[in-house]
Amino acid sequence: xxxxxxxxxxxxxxxxxxxxxxxxxxxxxxxxxxxxxxxxxxxxxxxxxxxxxxxxxxxxxxxxxxxxxxxxxxxxxxxxxxxxxxxxxxxxxxxxxxxxxxxxxxxxxxxxxxxxxxxxxxxxxxxxxxxxxxxxxxxxxxx
Numbered sequence: 001x002x003x004x005x006x007x008x009x010x011x012x013x014x015x016x017x018x019x020x021x022x023x024x025x026x027x028x029x030x031x032x033x034x035x036x037x038x039x040x041x042x043x044x045x046x047x048x049x050x051x052x053x054x055x056x057x058x059x060x061x062x063x064x065x066x067x068x069x070x071x072x073x074x075x076x077x078x079x080x081x082x083x084x085x086x087x088x089x090x091x092x093x094x095x096x097x098x099x100x101x102x103x104x105x106x107x108x109x110x111x112x113x114x115x116x117x118x119x120x121x122x123x124x125x126x127x128x129x130x131x132x133x134x135x136x137x138x139x140x141x142x143x
Contacts (some may be wrong), residue, residue, distance in 0.1 A: 005060040008032050013062030019079070021064065025074040044069060047076070 004010070012031045028030070028122040029035050039046040042053075047069055059066065059078050068077040 004054070006032065006055055010061055013059050013078070016062075016064075019080045020067075020080070023076055023078070025076070028076070041071065041074065044071065058066050061124075112117035 009028060009031050025036055025040065037046065046053065047056060047066055049060065054064065064078040065081050065082050066076060067079040068075075070076075
């Protein structure tokens with residue numbers, strides 16, 4: 001059986017008792033005993049779980065989730081997946097608004113803010129279609 005490349009990091013997380021863990025990329029490399037891929041320093045997607053990327057299993061298998069990532073400062077923050085403790089229903093909380101009660105102007109404002117944030121990150125996964133379109137559009141393949 002092939003050894004899991006990130007097992008040292010998974011072991012590190014399993015022995016932590018903290019609700020929050022802040023690490024630099026260098027600290028992660030020290031735990032692993034090897035340098036992270038250059039993609040880890042450039043792309044948020046490297047830190048996301050996919051069929052081809054098992055890196056996030058190191059913390060997910062140990063009960064943590066990635067909370068924040070700062071590529072410029074090369075820092076990440078992980079939180080313990082303690083949903084039972086963090087999700088509580090307060091009896092005095094106001095009732096949830098039904099969709100017909102939502103202020104449409106507020107909704108438009110929130111969507112605009114979200115789209116503006118996406119545009120800031122040139123590597124955003126939400127812009128992948130646009131990148132492909134620009135790339136293939138320049139080929140102008142005729143039928």
